[in-house]
Amino acid sequence: MAKMKGFRKLTNVAEALQIALKECSRVRVGTxxxxxxxxxxxxxxxxxxxxxxxPPYDRAAVDGYAIRSEEAFSASQSNPAIFRIVGVAEAGGGRKRVGPGEAAEIYTGAVMPEGADAVSMAEDCEREGDEVRVLRAVAKYANVSRCGEDIxxxxxxxxxxxxxxxxxxxxxxxxxxxxxxxxTRPKVAVISTGSELVEISDPRALDETSLVDSTRPMIKALLAKAGCDVVDGGIVHDEIEAIRDRISNLAAQADLIITIGGTSVGGKDLVPDAVGGVQGSRLIFHGIAAKPGKPLGFGIFMGRPLFMLPGYPVSALVGYECIIKPMIASLTGTPAKEREKVKARLTRRVPTTPGVRHFLRVVLEREGEWIKAKPIALTGSGLLSSVAKADGLVIVGEDKEGLEEGEVVEVELLGD
Missing domain, CATH: 3.90.105.10 (Molybdopterin biosynthesis moea protein, domain 2)
Structure with missing residues (x-):
């Protein structure tokens, strides 16, 4: 019978992130x-x-008539400037020409005719047959978008x-x-470990007693959103050689590898052991001081950074948010978008452990002038619905020893 193990040491979240950032800085992003x-x-x-x-040429900014501005400099209702219409200028229709005393009917976006330097708006004109009366003075380049004025x-x-x-x-x-x-986008391979897992497409998923792999698709979606090319490594059974072989194959295809499951201290939690005994591989830390998210591990496998996420969905999500998301942002040079934050009052006391960073899921309700934060699912790293139902997260620092009812907390809003 496989023996239960234990975490030798818990690495605090800030230190774990710095280790990951340092090791992953060696990953080269190409062009x-x-x-x-x-x-x-x-x-x-x-x-x-x-x-x-x-624009690549002077063009009309309005519909109207292209004219020589000097010929309508003093035009008015009582003293209109009269022009003979010699053609129509339309967007994409080529360049026309107007001479003295001439005008071209013109539409927005059309090339200004040669000889014209202004456009009299249609509403400032009266047309009679082949003539147009301009009823308002027009300055040079009026209603004209000049060549290069944008770029x-x-x-x-x-x-x-x-x-x-x-x-x-x-x-x-x-x-x-x-x-x-x-x-280039970082290429990230993602695999799930666990003999009990089935794909949603597997006929066995119809059996209510089966365990459908929901965590890997979630992490893949988050990686794609972060700008990664995702390599799907599928599901591998709880056999140390099978796990090692699958990771080895993916190491040849990806810049980074993420495993999901098999990172805790049970007899079938084999991923950390799979890292050992392979040239160019080492386990750097196993276990972080976070709740949920404690079983997260990190190492190097055949020269590739390897993140070992817990199998429970919420625990895996916390590990992704704490370590992987900022690491990807650093790798790509794209700042991680900070979530909007609001102040709220807790509706009940929440005990926490000093030295451990806690991630508290809350539902928000407005009550008078205040927003109330109601904690949900205080236990259970597998309750993914608790994240779907939550409006935000309260991150409780390692220096805290619980939060009191009515205490004002900062809530990071969960959104897209």
Whole structure:
């Protein structure tokens, strides 16, 4: 019979994060060219310099009539300037020409005709057959978007390290940029361990007594959201050689590896042992001073950083948020987005252990001028629904020895 083990030492959360950041700093993020249309959320590997003016020509900013401004400088209702209409200028329709005393009907976005330097708005004009009366004075370049007024050729549009947003894609295309150089996404492999686990697609999942693997898909989704390329390592049974072989195979495919399950102190918690006995591998810490999240481990396997998350969903989620999420942000150079925080009063006392960082799930309710924070699921690292139901987290520091009823706490709001 396999013996129960114990954690030799618990590493505090801050120290665990620093260890992970240091070890993962050796991971090299490369550069690749991607289509500008598919570059949303990617980090630029070099400055983007405009090769074209935007707009690339003087163009009409309104619908109206393109004219020579000097011929309508003193136009008014009582003294209109009269022009002969010689054509129509439309967006994408090529360039027209107007001479003295002539006007071109023009639409927003159209190239300004040669000889014209202003547009009289349609509502300031009266048309009669082939003539138009301009009823208001027009200054030079009135209602004209000048060439390069948005972006000038040679201008640095985005700096290296900028993370592209949706509207940035439009800017890239407006300067005729088809591809951009971006940082490669970290490739992260994720596997679950546990002979009891089945995939949701497995027919055995129809059996109510089966245990469907829900933690791995959750972690994969979080990694994808953080900008990683995820390699799905599937489920591996509780056999130390099988675990070791699966991790070895993934080490050749990924920059980082995450295992889920098999990290506690039970007889079937084999992942930390699987790290030993392999060249280029070592266990750096096993167990952190966090609740939930205690069984988290970290090491190096065949030169690859290896994060060992607990199998219980909430415990795994806490480990991801505490250690992996900020590590990914550091690796990609993208600052981890801080959650919005609110102040609230606890509805009941919560005991905590000094020296351990506690993550308390709460539901928020407004009562008069105050927000009340109601703790839920005080125990149970496997109760994933407690996170889905929670509005936020109260992070209780290692220096605290419990929180009192009515105490004002800071709540990190759980959102997208």
């Amino acid at each position: 690749e060219m991607v289509s500008a249309e598919c570059a949303l959320g990617r980090m630029l590997a070099e400055d983007v310099i405009a090769q074209h003016d935007v 000038k050729k040679g201008e640095v549009v985005f700096r290296k390290g900028h993370v592209l947003k949706a509207w940035d894609i439009g800017v890239l295309l407006s300067i005729r940029m088809r591809e951009v150089a971006v940082k």
